[in-house]
Amino acid sequence: MRSDAAQNRAKVLAAAQRLIAQSGVGVSTEEIAKAAGVGIGTVFRHFPTKEALVSEVFKASMAAFVDEGRALLDLPDPREALFTLLRRSAKLSSAKHAHAGALAAAGISVDEAVAEGRAELPELLATLLARAQAAGTVRPDVGVQELTALMIAAGHAAKHAPRAVDLILDGLKAGSPRLNR
The missing domain is CATH 1.10.357.10 (Tetracycline Repressor, domain 2)
Structure with a gap:
């Protein structure tokens, strides 16, 4: 995995951890993408669902x-x-x-x-x-x-x-x- 891709994956995972801890699993992938500073496509590239x-x-x-x-x-x-x-x-x-x-x-x-x-x-x-x-x-x-x-x-x-x-x-x-x- 390229370093920028690895960084984006880590950002998505960190944002998801933080938002799920705050709001539960009902948080949307769009909210996670926004909090990670990436597009929704980046989220689904790393996590297909x-x-x-x-x-x-x-x-x-x-x-x-x-x-x-x-x-x-x-x-x-x-x-x-x-x-x-x-x-x-x-x-x-x-x-x-x-x-x-x-x-x-x-x-x-x-x-x-x-x-x-x-x-x-x-x-x-x-x-x-x-x-x-x-x-x-x-x-x-x-x-x-x-x-x-x-x-x-x-x-x-x-x-x-x-x-x-x-x-x-x-x-x-x-x-x-x-x-x-």
């Missing part, structure tokens, strides 16, 4: 989330690293659901769209969780499967009661009462 563009935005969002998670490995406080990722996940939840709904409505497999990022996420969560548990700051009786379920729950809770995310995180702190299994 709006669904293809939404799919790419979804993939890019998942990849960015995983990249952000990897960067958290450098934080000195392992619990804060884990909790930052969980808060970010909850914050992005409604946008992820909107993207997934648009893809499903268009007949695009959501699982295929996020397969790469989803494959890396459990390992990243396991690493962040193990570091926080080794530091003694997160309860030792929580596993990745439970953490994943809590991420999903936090995402749903954030829509209705943002404070619920903090309550979920408080329950993960070391010293929190243990539940019977």
Whole structure:
């Protein structure tokens, strides 16, 4: 791909990410083209359908989330690293659901769209969780499967009661009462 074509594709993708995050998947391709500073033909040259563009935005969002998670490995406080990722996940939840709904409505497999990022996420969560548990700051009786379920729950809770995310995180702190299994 020529460098100008690659730049235009990146502009379209960035504009689509921004506008979809602001207005949802109902944003028009014309609005995206205008925000990117390109013509509508350029949008469709890179993304033959709006669904293809939404799919790419979804993939890019998942990849960015995983990249952000990897960067958290450098934080000195392992619990804060884990909790930052969980808060970010909850914050992005409604946008992820909107993207997934648009893809499903268009007949695009959501699982295929996020397969790469989803494959890396459990390992990243396991690493962040193990570091926080080794530091003694997160309860030792929580596993990745439970953490994943809590991420999903936090995402749903954030829509209705943002404070619920903090309550979920408080329950993960070391010293929190243990539940019977």
